[in-house]
Amino acid sequence: MTKLSVIIPILNEINNINSLLAHLENNAFDKRSFEIIIVDGGSIDGCKEVITTSPTVKLIESSRGRATQMNAGAIIASSAILYFLHCDSLPPRNFDQTIIDKVAEGNLAGCFRMIFDDPHPVLRFSQWFTRFNNSFCRGGDQSLFITNELFIEIGGFDENFLVYEDNEIITRLYTKKRFIVLNDYIVTSARRYRENGVWRLQYHFFIIHMKRKLGHSPESLLKYYTKHIACGHIDSQSVG
Numbered sequence: 734m735t736k737l738s739v740i741i742p743i744l745n746e747i748n749n750i751n752s753l754l755a756h757l758e759n760n761a762f763d764k765r766s767f768e769i770i771i772v773d774g775g776s777i778d779g780c781k782e783v784i785t786t787s788p789t790v791k792l793i794e795s796s797r798g799r800a801t802q803m804n805a806g807a808i809i810a811s812s813a814i815l816y817f818l819h820c821d822s823l824p825p826r827n828f829d830q831t832i833i834d835k836v837a838e839g840n841l842a843g844c845f846r847m848i849f850d851d852p853h854p855v856l857r858f859s860q861w862f863t864r865f866n867n868s869f870c871r872g873g874d875q876s877l878f879i880t881n882e883l884f885i886e887i888g889g890f891d892e893n894f895l896v897y898e899d900n901e902i903i904t905r906l907y908t909k910k911r912f913i914v915l916n917d918y919i920v921t922s923a924r925r926y927r928e929n930g931v932w933r934l935q936y937h938f939f940i941i942h943m944k945r946k947l948g949h950s951p952e953s954l955l956k957y958y959t960k961h962i963a964c965g966h967i968d969s970q971s972v973g
Contacts, residue, residue: 738810873899
């Protein structure tokens with residue numbers, strides 16, 4: 734019986750999805766303890782065709798938008814614990830048992846600390862803050878585990894947010910005082926920083942955080958993101 738449902742939203746991830754699936758298999762404590770649900774938002778790069786499905790790996794399609802995709806994955810999940818994971822983030826060894834054990838201790842939601850796969854000093858400085866249990870230090874690249882019951886209770890991801898969706902749900906979990914930060918580290922890709930420039934992207938992420946703190950709408954955040962980061966093409970919506 735699966736105890737953990739790993740939900741991975743994808744959009745044009747042909748270069749990453751199979752390496753992530755191999756990583757999950759090779760670093761799991763018990764491959765029988767979890768299922769993997771891949772939710773495609775309309776990929777056109779052929780990544781759906783290269784994914785090998787099985788009784789433990791399901792591929793479904795949904796409307797585009799990571800919040801919508803993750804909600805779609807949660808709906809068909811068969812486990813008591815949901816684990817939302819970005820395609821370019823690699824969880825630590827024994828991630829499955831670590832999460833299961835923490836939930837058994839009464840921790841209903843949380844994430845791992847994070848390190849980037851790039852030694853840039855700004856990124857090293859930024860990742861250092863992920864050890865602190867504060868909502869301002871959170872981001873979707875750190876992944877998110879949450880019990881299915883709590884996920885339903887809080888209404889899942891807010892699909893109005895086409896960007897900032899991870900931070901928004903985590904903020905709601907902090908207001909309920911239901912969030913912990915695990916000591917192990919997830920390794921995430923710095924590809925967006927390499928594409929946009931480290932200083933530039935870090936600055937724009939900070940502005941988006943501040944805009945949300947000041948009460949800006951999901952539409953306002955999307956407009957800023959599209960203008961300054963995505964250049965009109967939304968394919969990676971998390972604000973790190």
